[in-house]
Amino acid sequence: MVSLTINGKTQDFDVPDDMPLLWVIRDVAHLTGTKFGCGLAQCGACTVHLDGAPLRACVTPVGAAAGKAITTIEGLSPDGTHPVQRAWAELDVVQCGYCQSGQIMSAVALIKAKPEPTDADIDAALSGNICRCGTYPRIRAAVHRAATLAKETTR
Structure with missing residues (x-):
């Protein structure tokens, strides 16, 4: 047990x-x-x-x-309102969607550790998350957007 x-x-x-x-x-x-x-x-x-x-x-x-x-x-949130989930939806990141829960969970941890991540921070933190559809540019943009949304919600 x-x-x-x-x-x-x-x-x-x-x-x-x-x-x-x-x-x-x-x-x-x-x-x-x-x-x-x-x-x-x-x-x-x-x-x-x-x-x-x-x-x-x-x-x-x-x-x-x-x-x-x-x-x-x-x-993360019962209704999809976590800043990272909101950014993913706003920027239409998902293609097939299979990897996205892992991508999102890694992005949440990154933004918690680095509230204003650089492209290099994002690439390093999410390098172990593979997207076979190749949505990496949208993922990176969504992490930046999520960081902005997270700052707005803490004001």
Whole structure:
């Protein structure tokens, strides 16, 4: 039995400690916004936050997440009003959309760490998130827009 706090809600899960966190999130907690991509922590589709830091859920054993705060794409905002989600929609970033929850989670962590990221900051922070559709210019523009929106909401 593992006790996890996902998106602010604590639940007990009857799963082995070495089960990948991704499968608990998707298959047991039924939060399917976090995607399976490669299973090797190379593509970023499975990015979630663990105590506020981006983490690849596909290679993280669930036991390592016990007692920590897990945030998935569903936990950013119930209605899509998080500044990063708003920027993604405003700039029509998504093409196929498969990688976008991981891209968004990485962008949220970046803006938290660097409220005014440069292009180089964005490229470095999101370099582990692969977009097969090649929407990188729109992703970069959306991160800049999200940083502006985040500043506006904190005023």
